[in-house]
Amino acid sequence: MKKFVVRYGAMRSLGVVECDAETARGFFHGVKAIVRTARGLEAATILCETNDEKIAQIPNLTSPTTFVRRADESDEYELQKIKANEKDEFERCLKIIRRMKIEMTLVRVERVFGGERVVVYYVADGRVDFRELVRALAAEFQTRIEMKQIGVRDETKLLADVGDCGREVCCNTYLVAMPPVSMKMAKLQKATLDPTKVSGRCGRLKCCLRYEYDFYNELQSASPAINETVGTPAGRGKVVALELFAQRVVVELEDGGRQSFAVDELDRRRRSPRRDHSENDGENAERGSNDRRSKRRFQPRDDENAAKETPKAPDDASN
Numbered sequence: 001m002k003k004f005v006v007r008y009g010a011m012r013s014l015g016v017v018e019c020d021a022e023t024a025r026g027f028f029h030g031v032k033a034i035v036r037t038a039r040g041l042e043a044a045t046i047l048c049e050t051n052d053e054k055i056a057q058i059p060n061l062t063s064p065t066t067f068v069r070r071a072d073e074s075d076e077y078e079l080q081k082i083k084a085n086e087k088d089e090f091e092r093c094l095k096i097i098r099r100m101k102i103e104m105t106l107v108r109v110e111r112v113f114g115g116e117r118v119v120v121y122y123v124a125d126g127r128v129d130f131r132e133l134v135r136a137l138a139a140e141f142q143t144r145i146e147m148k149q150i151g152v153r154d155e156t157k158l159l160a161d162v163g164d165c166g167r168e169v170c171c172n173t174y175l176v177a178m179p180p181v182s183m184k185m186a187k188l189q190k191a192t193l194d195p196t197k198v199s200g201r202c203g204r205l206k207c208c209l210r211y212e213y214d215f216y217n218e219l220q221s222a223s224p225a226i227n228e229t230v231g232t233p234a235g236r237g238k239v240v241a242l243e244l245f246a247q248r249v250v251v252e253l254e255d256g257g258r259q260s261f262a263v264d265e266l267d268r269r270r271r272s273p274r275r276d277h278s279e280n281d282g283e284n285a286e287r288g289s290n291d292r293r294s295k296r297r298f299q300p301r302d303d304e305n306a307a308k309e310t311p312k313a314p315d316d317a318s319n
Contacts, residue, residue: 002027002274003051006035006065008044010121010158013037014176015044015065018054023070025047030073032079034113039146041080041114043071060177075113075166078084082111089141093120095138106130107150117144123155149216153178156202156263163201170207181205185213188220192243219244231267234259 002024004016011024017035029213031046044250055061071079077135090109097106104124110117111254118141130147137145171178186198186209200206224230224239232251240258241250247263 002049003055004042004067005047005050006033007047008035008042008065009039010119011154012157012172012176014047014061015063016050016058016061017044017067018069023067033078034068034071034075036066036105038067039119040112040116041068043075043113046127057256075316078207079113092140093137095123096140097133100133102128102130102133104130107155111141111143115143117146119146119148121148121150121154121158124149124154153202156200160201163206164197165208167238169201171202172185175207179207179210180209183212187208188213188244190214199224216244219247222248223247224266224268228268232259232261233265288299 001018001020003016004024006025007013008015015037018034027046027049029047032062033046035042035044036049050058052290053175060206066081078176086109089111090106097104104122107121107123109118109120115224118137120137134145134147138224156169157175160169160172162268163169183205184194186193186205189212190208191198191209198205198209220242223226223244226239226242228239229236230249230251232240232253234257235255236255237251237253237259243260243278245251248262249263249266250258251256251266287314
């Protein structure tokens with residue numbers, strides 16, 4: 001038996017199907033197949049052949065998917081028919097939402113290939129009571145209705161086409177899970193901090209800022225920190241700037257000049273003898289201070305000793 005990774009649905013979910021070698025003959029990337037999932041019959045696209053070791057590394061893998069058959073001409077015709085009716089079904093659903101005055105933004109209406117259900121994707125600020133809406137849509141489409149609330153990033157995944165780079169947006173091509181992205185990643189990669197340039201079509205930070213972050217982290221760990229004192233071929237100095245991708249640093253030398261050096265040229269060894277000597281001096285000073293405090297605690301003061309040892313002078317009046 002052979003196993004293949006397939007992609008299906010508007011949200012581009014991933015699944016794994018299994019079939020015999022005879023059925024799998026001629027399977028390659030892009031071949032259409034009909035599979036059965038928890039939602040019913042789905043039209044899927046074969047991505048690649050896989051094995052158990054690779055399957056364990058696939059994130060967000062959906063519930064077990066069963067291979068039904070390879071898509072034929074009748075299936076292709078049915079897919080084209082479903083796609084052609086999407087706009088009309090969207091308008092019918094939108095009309096019902098407006099009539100009921102429900103505060104939600106309709107994003108997409110997806111009809112599952114087998115007709116078992118219609119999935120309604122929407123965006124809303126909070127929870128929406130759509131019980132009456134579901135009954136109205138079920139009567140309109142004569143099938144089961146599934147309401148799915150999504151965020152702005154998933155909305156872009158369903159609707160966006162081309163990003164600022166001139167290519168199709170990543171979330172609408174191959175990304176399955178949205179990676180977490182922070183402004184720290186943009187700062188580390190020396191990217192501009194202009195929100196209009198680091199934000200994607202969804203208005204959030206671009207997913208591509210996450211791609212090279214681990215690599216930049218490795219470069220940073222191999223480089224000295226800002227203000228660290230290092231040795232260079234031109235003498236010792238302090239690091240004032242980093243060029244992570246080029247693996248070079250700008251060092252302000254002790255004589256006041258600045259030069260750029262490769263990371264491999266630097267001597268990052270610390271002056272340990274001076275540090276150890278100062279630590280010993282500190283320990284000796286603290287120990288001596290403790291000894292002096294102990295002596296003052298258990299020995300009488302000098303003025304008391306003087307009073308005991310010095311005899312009292314005679315009184316002139318008595319003479």
